[in-house]
Amino acid sequence: MKILSFLSRASRAYKDYPAYSKLLVICTLSSGGLLAYSESGPDTGTAGVETDKKLPKKTRVLVLGTGWAGTSFLKDVDATLYDVQVVSPRNYFAFTPLLPSVTCGTVEARSIVEPIRKMVKKRRGEIQFWEAECVKIDALNKKVLCQSNIDNDLLQKGEFSLEYDYLIIALGAQVNTFNTPGVAENCHFLKEVEDAQKIRRSVIDCFETAVLPSLSEDERRRNLHFVIVGGGPTGIEFAAELHDFFEGDLVKLYPTVKDLVKITVIQSGDHILNMFDGRISTFAEQKFKRDGIEVQTGCRVVSVSDKEIKMKVKSKEEVSSMPHGLVVWSTGVGTRPVVRDLMEQIGQANRHVLATDEWLRVKGCEDAYAIGDCATIDQRKIRDDISSIFKAADKNNSGTLSVQEFRDVIDDIRVRYPQVDLYLQSKHLSDVTYLLKDDQGNDRQEVDIEGFKLSLSHADSQMKSLPATAQVAAQQGAYLSRCFNLWQQCEENPEGPLRFSGSGHHQFLPFRYKHFGQFAPLGGEQAAAELPGDWVSVGHSTQWLWYSVYASKQVSWRTRFLVVSDWTRRFIFGRDSSRI
Numbered sequence: 001m002k003i004l005s006f007l008s009r010a011s012r013a014y015k016d017y018p019a020y021s022k023l024l025v026i027c028t029l030s031s032g033g034l035l036a037y038s039e040s041g042p043d044t045g046t047a048g049v050e051t052d053k054k055l056p057k058k059t060r061v062l063v064l065g066t067g068w069a070g071t072s073f074l075k076d077v078d079a080t081l082y083d084v085q086v087v088s089p090r091n092y093f094a095f096t097p098l099l100p101s102v103t104c105g106t107v108e109a110r111s112i113v114e115p116i117r118k119m120v121k122k123r124r125g126e127i128q129f130w131e132a133e134c135v136k137i138d139a140l141n142k143k144v145l146c147q148s149n150i151d152n153d154l155l156q157k158g159e160f161s162l163e164y165d166y167l168i169i170a171l172g173a174q175v176n177t178f179n180t181p182g183v184a185e186n187c188h189f190l191k192e193v194e195d196a197q198k199i200r201r202s203v204i205d206c207f208e209t210a211v212l213p214s215l216s217e218d219e220r221r222r223n224l225h226f227v228i229v230g231g232g233p234t235g236i237e238f239a240a241e242l243h244d245f246f247e248g249d250l251v252k253l254y255p256t257v258k259d260l261v262k263i264t265v266i267q268s269g270d271h272i273l274n275m276f277d278g279r280i281s282t283f284a285e286q287k288f289k290r291d292g293i294e295v296q297t298g299c300r301v302v303s304v305s306d307k308e309i310k311m312k313v314k315s316k317e318e319v320s321s322m323p324h325g326l327v328v329w330s331t332g333v334g335t336r337p338v339v340r341d342l343m344e345q346i347g348q349a350n351r352h353v354l355a356t357d358e359w360l361r362v363k364g365c366e367d368a369y370a371i372g373d374c375a376t377i378d379q380r381k382i383r384d385d386i387s388s389i390f391k392a393a394d395k396n397n398s399g400t401l402s403v404q405e406f407r408d409v410i411d412d413i414r415v416r417y418p419q420v421d422l423y424l425q426s427k428h429l430s431d432v433t434y435l436l437k438d439d440q441g442n443d444r445q446e447v448d449i450e451g452f453k454l455s456l457s458h459a460d461s462q463m464k465s466l467p468a469t470a471q472v473a474a475q476q477g478a479y480l481s482r483c484f485n486l487w488q489q490c491e492e493n494p495e496g497p498l499r500f501s502g503s504g505h506h507q508f509l510p511f512r513y514k515h516f517g518q519f520a521p522l523g524g525e526q527a528a529a530e531l532p533g534d535w536v537s538v539g540h541s542t543q544w545l546w547y548s549v550y551a552s553k554q555v556s557w558r559t560r561f562l563v564v565s566d567w568t569r570r571f572i573f574g575r576d577s578s579r580i
């Protein structure tokens with residue numbers, strides 16, 4: 001019996017850890033110890049389970065989502081300290097910045113994804129993954145209801161619920177159609193890997209249809225008119241990729257229709273890439289003009305049918321329409337239904353995204369944290385706390401603050417209210433005592449509460465919400481895992497700033513975002529980059545910087561190798577236009 005049970009365990013171990021197991025089998029066989037081991041070895045599996053039962057229950061941490069935020073948390077959290085579970089309808093992490101490259105076959109879909117089980121297996125401690133969708137968060141009872149998305153008769157309804165002590169909501173956001181009629185039915189989106197694969201097939205479909213002998217010239221033109229709604233980074237990158245695909249590969253394969261191809265970008269604002277520095281918007285607009293990509297700014301799409309897109313120019317009231325072969329809708333993000341439902345439960349129904357405090361705790365929902373695109377930090381205004389800050393700083397209760405008293409608390413103020421630093425930076429000031437100067441710029445030895453209010457309240461004008469980007473999501477996930485790992489340590493020795501409206505210190509430092517810059521690939525081996533310190537770079541060298549940054553940011557050596565080899569394959573052989 002023991003031999004049988006050993007063999008069945010060995011076969012399971014072989015499947016789970018093939019490399020280690022092969023090594024073990026070779027070593028054991030060569031020493032002739034296999035039989036001896038099976039006869040005399042302790043039944044470690046059962047003993048292990050029994051020991052586990054005696055251990056005190058670990059705190060349960062449930063993570064919803066395996067995108068940038070969720071994965072970044074899972075990569076760093078110490079799973080020996082917590083019972084960590086993850087729920088997501090996709091069992092992989094997708095490197096979204098390369099999704100536009102997947103739409104035209106510059107990079108293959110499998111090169112930018114990494115199985116989540118593989119990522120968490122490298123961790124110390126065990127993390128359990130459930131491939132399912134969270135359909136309801138019951139904040140009151142600390143439970144989530146999940147629904148498996150695997151279509152299998154054995155699963156029947158496939159519903160299950162999970163309880164948690166701490167919940168990490170990293171559910172991202174969904175496409176926002178702004179309820180524009182026909183968008184959901186007739187447009188492509190570019191949010192998931194499947195969307196990119198679908199666009200790749202549809203682009204080729206448009207070309208194959210356009211060359212069929214039965215079509216009129218107007219029908220060919222319509223089929224080859226590609227419209228992108230939204231002039232943000234995703235829409236612009238897709239337009240540039242499509243243009244490169246056409247110029248580099250398709251023009252040779254479909255020579256009879258090469259003069260009928262048209263790419264149009266519709267943007268509601270006055271410029272494309274308007275979240276970037278003005279120099280980058282101008283460069284992109286000029287480049288697109290040279291490339292023959294039409295940019296229509298100040299237009300709002302009012303409806304989309306399978307053959308036509310209707311829009312209104314903002315300055316005029318009339319509606320114009322144009323025929324299309326394919327529309328990609330890329331106009332920003334909206335709230336997922338499960339997040340909306342939670343917001344209604346906790347009194348945040350009037351918001352677009354979940355509000356958290358500076359420690360990423362969901363406001364009005366105990367023991368829940370929200371990170372990434374589904375959340376925004378509701379930064380506390382310094383103006384609202386000015387009296388308590390003054391009271392805490394005025395140690396001798398004199399009713400005024402001396403320069404020294406001010407210096408004693410300023411570090412805590414800067415950590416708790418990051419807008420103070422932003423304000424000083426915006427004024428190019430290095431010394432904080434500038435804040436104590438009077439209206440005429442004269443030094444003051446003491447300030448009263450009114451003077452103190454006046455010096456600090458301007459800082460609130462610098463408050464900005466963080467953008468919905470992978471950079472923010474990944475930093476929030478990493479921040480939160482650090483807090484969880486240092487929980488006990490920081491409970492005993494808090495690392496956070498002084499609590500101005502209370503006593504002692506905050507347990508942790510608040511989350512602080514570091515911006516490392518952003519890129520916009522513009523096609524033709526040219527890119528634009530906005531780097532910290534107002535540094536703008538455009539052109540071919542920036543494209544090489546883009547290649548190196550995106551290769552280095554890959555989540556594993558496997559995906560890094562695949563992405564770089566896809567780029568090399570594209571340079572040598574071009575993109576593959578097979579419709580599979």
Ligand code: FAD
Pocket residue numbers: 064065066067068069070087088089090096097098099100132133134135170171172173190191192234336338371372373374468469470471472473
């Ligand atoms: P996501 O990454 O969207 O992850 C959400 C997770 O939740 C997913 O795993 C999803 O499957 C899961 N989920 C959804 N619903 C449920 C449910 N009901 N139950 C359980 N799990 C669920 N940002 C940059 O900084 N730089 C770029 O160059 C860049 N390029 C981009 C290009 C494209 C085409 C796109 C679409 C986005 C790009 N972004 C970029 C933005 C970036 O991808 C997002 O900001 C980032 O993905 C947000 O991370 P997240 O973890 O909050 O959400």
